[in-house]
Amino acid sequence: MQSASDVISSLFWFKDDAEKEEQEPQIIEQFVQNVEDFSSQYGSEISVSYTAFNLRGPPSNFPDYGDYPQAFVMRTYGTWWDEAPSAQKDYMPQNSTPIASQDYVEVSFERTVYPMEVSVFETYNPGALVRIWARGPTSWLLLWEGEPEYVGDTPRIFSPPIRQINVPTRILRLEFNHRLLPYYTELDAVLLKGKEPSNLIRIKNNFSYSSLFFKKTQPAVEKGQLLNKIMASNLHETFIPPLSTALKSKQIDTGPPLGDFDRLPDETILCVMKYLDMQSLCRCAQVNRHFNRLASDAILYRSIDLRPYWHCVQSQVLMTLSMRCKFLQKLDLSWCGSHCMIQCNYIVNFLRDSGVELTHLRLNCCKFVDNTVLRTIVETCAFLQGSCKMISAMDEVAIELGANCPQLISVDFWKSYSLTPSGIRALGNCRHLQELDVGWCLQAGGSGEWLAWLSGGELRKLFLGALRGVCDRDLRALLPRAPRLAQLDLLGVRAVTPDICDAILAECRELRLLDVSFCDQIHESQVLEWREQYPHISIKRSFQSANLNTAPNSLFLAPSLE
Secondary structure: OOHHHHHHHHHHHHHOOHHHOOOOOOEEEEEEEEEEEEEEOOOOOOOOOOHHHHHOOOOOOOOOOEEEOOHHHHHHHHHHHHHHHOOOOOOOHHHHHOOOOEEEEEEEEEEEEEEEEEEEEEEEEEOOOOEEEEEOOOEEEEEEOOOOOOOOOOOOEEEEOOOOOOEEEEEEEEEEOOOOOOOOOEEEEEEEEOOEEEEEHHHHHHOHHHHHOOOOOOOOOOOOOOHHHHHHHHHHHHOOOOOHHHOOOOOOOOOOOOOHHOOOOHHHHHHHHOOOOHHHHHHHHOOOOOHHHHHOOOOHHEEEHHHOOOOOHHHHHHHHHHHOOOOOOOOEEOOOOOHOOOHHHHHHHHHHHHOOOOEEOOOOOOOOOOOOHHHHHHHHOOOOOHHHHHHHHHHHHHHHHHHHHOOOOOOEOOOOOOOOOOHHHHHHHOOOOOOOOOOOOOHHHOOOOHHHHHHHHHHEEEEOOOOOOOOOHHHHHHHHHHOOOOOOOOOOOOOOOOHHHHHHHHHOOOOOOOOOOOOOOOOHHHHHHHHHHHHEEEEOOOOOOOOOOOOOHHHOOOOOOO
């Protein structure tokens, strides 16, 4: 005799023989069609070399291994940037996830599918991928998460086991952590394999029987637009309505007894709560009236970091937080607001309500930032510290820094094409300068005479990438005045010779990083000798394998789309 469960199962899996072939889902494979967003790239806006654009289409280099400009390269590797004076500290360390993300790239494909497999073609220093997200109708869904790794000097196609979801997608976001990598990682392509979406009849016929009993896989049933948004956002599990609304609707009751914990004074409970992450605070606010009042205390919201929650933070979250952020000083909204999850007017209202005392504000990779938001920041946030990037007249900025900021510690001019030697010379007045990045500042690369103007007594990090006019003489003039130099990037500085590198390695006692990639006069044999002689110094030299194909690999020219 059939059990009740067998009968139910047979109802869901029954198909008419005439329609069986017609309703069979089609599996397709496709490479990236467009790059929608990214957090950083080594390449510039005026070239496609080392840019995210190179992720489009089939692999260009695979299975060759090495450093090729046809790949996508992000800006950092290892822990060197975390050790620099400019390293940014988290505003809410308790929000940090066990697996941190440092970079991301968002890619789209031509056709919408139910994802079955994601393959990442890695052609240089693989192992940085830590998360894969899929974009649903109203929210992001996590497909895979794993620890970063370093797998050695070999190319690979990385296809981690992804979570099967009942939501079709054509947009993926890949997150990276570079801390274990000895040098820049390079990605060649991304391949998405999946089933084409079914219509409503197919969805019913293919409905998973196990989903009746397990909440892990939700059935793909049709919902109204409002219900879809509520279910997909997941904010009901993290954030609560304003206190006044909750009280009127009687959503907050006296709650369960708290035992001896209820005898603690409010000050003690607040002291404990300041170590909680944002999600835990919001859950505490749902315990009872007493905890709601404490967990909503403005003293707990002086620093807010919403970047770890970028995938679920929507405009309504800012409305809820504005009730609590009366003394807000530090705010990080980096990566938030993709695909219109946060609207400009909500940011403007939040800054006007809660941003008066802001001293630190991070809006990295925020699409909602426009002229209205910038104007509100200028008008409201009078106590902001720090500076802006992407300024067109960088010489004026450098001259003003030299004249008015003698205590300046760190300045990053990387790829500032308007910076000239005049601006850099002005920084000679900054006697406490510890970090200077002028890599790819091409107008400053005609010569390196300006290095003699720098006050190098405190200098710890100096990046001179692609400044081809810098020569041995310029560096030799700086060496006696930079005894604390720890990181030196000479990538692409073609005029430097092994002689000056010998002097740098011998005289800079605190040196820990030296990059001599693409320095034409320095050979691999010399680098190997230095590595043996100075094992405590990480000496970088990029390379390319000898069998690079000049055309895209024929194996991947025509993925199966039919």
